[in-house]
Structure formats: structure tokens, C-alpha cells
Amino acid sequence: MSTEAKPTDFSAARIHETVQQILQAGVLPPIVQAGHPVLRQVAVPFDGQLSDAELGQLIDLMRMVMHKAPGVGLAAPQLGIPLQLAVMEDQVELDADVAATRGRKPLDFFAMLNPGYQPLGVSSAAFYEGCLSLNGLQAAVSRPESVRLDYTGADGTRTQRDFSGWQARIVQHETDHLHGILYLDRAELRSISSNAEYSARWDQPDIDHAREGLGFLPAVPGA
Template sequence: MSPDAKPTDFSPARIHETVQQILAAGVLPTIVQAGDPVLRQVAAPFNGQLGDAELGQLIDLMRSVMHKAPGVGLAAPQLGIPLQLAVLEDQFEVDPEVAAVRGREPLPFFAMLNPSYQPLPGNTPAFYEGCLSVNGLQAAVSRPGSVRLDFLLPDGSRQERVFSGWQARIVQHETDHLHGILYLDRAELRSLTTNAEYAARWSQPDISLARRELGFLAGD
């Protein structure tokens, strides 16, 4: 949790009303962008603010928004809903060399409520990340290569799973969203690049060229 992040002031009733408005709109909602306070607050833990049917509808909607973006994860605050809920899925086709270097394997769809993670012993690799709420930019972020995730499934059952490689990165990124943390808070800011510059210069499997040319993580 960010030391600067404060808990949301949304009441359970207001969260419920916000979700109902989004579901009733009949269109895919716009993804909230950096600068909106909802992204800098600790979202409310899920404790029954939504009924089973509404929760299922919201998860389906979030999955559709994630696919359209496209992205590999989406947290409820990114739709203006300060609730500890996120959806994750990575089924993109990736170059085999890139996948091998980044430890990227397909991640089947799942939704998680009230997640928290603990780093596991091992390496802390740095790779470029982007975010659907920070349009047009990417930056290198060092993250634990493996984590233990504790969370609830939508049916209320508690789960504990270990994630490694790129899956661990996705899990951490989305869990951070629910605690008022953006990936830029953890990034090497000298690595910051536009999507166009990333595609033109820095999209190699690892970050060695970018770190040398842009001058970040020089001591590693």
C-alpha cells in the first residue's frame, strides 16, 4: 500500500449505485486516466456491496473492456469503481524469444477480490510496463519474479496461488491498482518512453539496450 494513499470515501451504497449506473448504460465505459483521484485511493475491500448477479455482470463487463483496450488486466478503480476487484487474462501471441526471456506464458482468465501478494525469494527482473490508465507511455519496473497471491474468488472461496514470470508481474500490477499505486510509482523514470519510441527503439526481449542508452539501472 502506498503511504500516501487514503481509503476511498465511497460508502457501500455509493459503490453499488456507481456499478448500477455503469451496468445500465449499455456501452463499454471509458477507462479512467491518471489524475483521477480514484486511482490514488485504497479501494474498499469487497464485503457484499454487490449481489452475485451484479458482481457477475460487472466482471463480464470488465473483461470486455480489457479485451477491447486491449490489455492483460483491469482493476475496478480504472472504471471509477473504488472496489477491490480486478480481472486478468493473457492470451496474446508473443514472439517465442520474447516469451522465453520475459517468462511469459498464457494466463487463463480469472477475477480476484481483495488480493494481496507476498514476494518469494529469487530474482527481481526489470522489464517495460504500460498501463491502460497511463495512455501512451511505458517505463521499466523492477518486480519480484515470483509472488504468493492470496485472494477471494467471486464465489467467496479463498485462494492462494504462486505466480512467476510475466504472470507475477500482471498480478502485482493489478493488485497495486487496488491500493492506490500506479506502475510509475515503482518505475525507473529515466526509462520513460512513449509507445512509439518503445516500438522503434526498445522492444527487444530484455531492457539491456534501453538501460545503456537511457542511463538507468546502471549499477545492476
């Protein structure tokens, strides 16, 4: 049986109605959790379903939800909206050694519509990730270290940008959301940890200790 995500059946009118309900509610919407079907659908490409003003309002709202969570990225499907839109911002302050090991540098806020990415080179890196739609869990995910992102900005300009390190990880994670992919789909399953166990045992700059303790991603023989 195929596990490939299927396109959402939301019409443009239904997307617009859903967004209006969220914008008019007067409160920050909840982040939907794994098991909600919208997280397992390919979102609809943005094609004018919202006016410029509505799109701007939705982006602002998503940024507020992301900050409150707190997180460094949020995709529209995480609010129950199957539209290819995500926001990202990473200003988390980390120990210098941790930041260097993870290649984590500040990422200024930006929104992307209809994104796609391609790996640059063959290098990959594995680190623990979490997700606002999978509360309480973290797992190690191997991803390309550098990617080229092709996306449309909120102003309608089609843009290409290259990302590396943790910024590339965020970009990939959020783009995956728009295609019905959760980070656990790409994770080393033996690495899955509760937040409490991760904090108590495996919260280190890299995954070497967790890899040895939990028996995942074994070292390549002869390396």
C-alpha cells in the same frame, strides 16, 4: 508530506449506485486516466456491496473492456469504482524467444477480490510495462519474479496461488491498482518512453539496450 494513498470515502451505497449506473448504461465504460482521484485511493474491500448477479455482470463487463482496450488486466478503480476487484487474462502470442526471456506464458481468465501478494524468494526482474490508465507511456519496472497471491474468487472461496514470470507481473500490477499505486510509482523514471519511441528504439526481449541508451538501472559493479 506523506504520499501514501488514503482510503476512498465511497460508501457501500455509493459503490452500488456507481456499479448500477455503469451496468445500465448499455455501452462499455471508458477507462479513467491518471489524474482521476480514484486511481490514488485505497479501494474498499469487497464485502457484499453487490449481489452475486451484479458481481458477475461487473466481472463480465470488465473482461469486455479489458479485451477491447486491449490489455491483460483491469482493476475496478480504472472504471471509477473504488472496489477491490480486478480481472486478468493473457493470451497474447509472442515470439518464442521474447516469451522465454520475459517468462511470459498464457494466463487463463480469472477475477480476484481483496487480493494481497508476497514475494517468493529474493529474485527480481525488470521489464517495460504499460497501463491502460496511462495512455501513450511505458517504463521499466523491477518487480519480484515470483509471488504468492492471496485472494477471494468470484465464488467467495479464499485461495492462494503462486505466480512467476510475466503472470506475477500482471498480478502485482493489478493488485497495486487496488491500493492506489500506479506502475510509474515503482518505475525507473529515466526509462519512461512514449509508445512511439519505445516501438522505434527499445522494443526488445529485455531492457539491456534501453538501459544503456537511457542511462537507468546501471549494472552492479563487479557483477
